[in-house]
Amino acid sequence: MGRYRTLASIGAAMFAGFMTIHAQAESPPETQPTVAVTGTTDAVPAQVVSTALPADAKNCLFSHTSYPEAWTAAQKSNRPILLYVTMPGCPHCEKMMEETYHFPVVEQMVSESFESLRVSRQTHAKLVKSLNVKWYPTTVLVGANNKIVDVIEGYVDAKDFQQRLKMGIASTDSSTQTR
Numbered sequence: 491m492g493r494y495r496t497l498a499s500i501g502a503a504m505f506a507g508f509m510t511i512h513a514q515a516e517s518p519p520e521t522q523p524t525v526a527v528t529g530t531t532d533a534v535p536a537q538v539v540s541t542a543l544p545a546d547a548k549n550c551l552f553s554h555t556s557y558p559e560a561w562t563a564a565q566k567s568n569r570p571i572l573l574y575v576t577m578p579g580c581p582h583c584e585k586m587m588e589e590t591y592h593f594p595v596v597e598q599m600v601s602e603s604f605e606s607l608r609v610s611r612q613t614h615a616k617l618v619k620s621l622n623v624k625w626y627p628t629t630v631l632v633g634a635n636n637k638i639v640d641v642i643e644g645y646v647d648a649k650d651f652q653q654r655l656k657m658g659i660a661s662t663d664s665s666t667q668t669r
Contacts, residue, residue, distance in 0.1 A: 551591055551600055552608040557617060560607040564634050570662045571632040572604035572655075575623050577611035582645040583627040593648035599655050604631075631658040 552574065554560035564571050574591070576583040590596055600606050611618045611626070621630060625643040629651075633639045640658045642651070 551597060552606045553601070554605060554607045557607060557609070557614075560605045564605040564632075567605060568634050569603060569605050570634060570639060570658060571630075572600055572606045573621075573630040573632060574606070574608045575611070575614075575618055575621070575626065575628040575630065576608065577626045580626045586627050586645050590646060590648045590651050593652075596648050596652050596655070599652065599659075603655070603659050631655075631662075633662040635662075 554563060557573070560571050560573075563569075576587075591600065609617060611623070621628075627645065629640075629642040629646075631639040631642075639661050640654060642654055646654065
């Protein structure tokens, strides 16, 4: 458990500067600023972040096609974001889609409890780099408060993934907090 909290806190630090871009998500692309991601020297143009996946890569389980769209929806619904990061030709990514994400209980949890988005290393290279993704697939859970709640690296079976999602949902729900 300690490893995941460390990853989440590292991810939160890296992602904090990046997330501020979503306040301007409704403005036209030519007026969106570039935002420096904490921990890197690169600036991430908003246009790159909002690149939609090709039609054949879309999946009905993932309700959004760009991160700004998912972010805007998360602000309205007060639900966390589930960001599934994959890459072309990754057998573990495909196995996780087929066996984990399409497991009925997981599929229901994702569609009812998260604003979900699937991104590819190929189509969202700067976003994936800014998240410091090293393993594929990677699932990133982002709370409505702009903080990374969990980073789930590699293939995870449906039972374990379901538990991680429950923990992610609970950690973003203020009614479950004891402090």
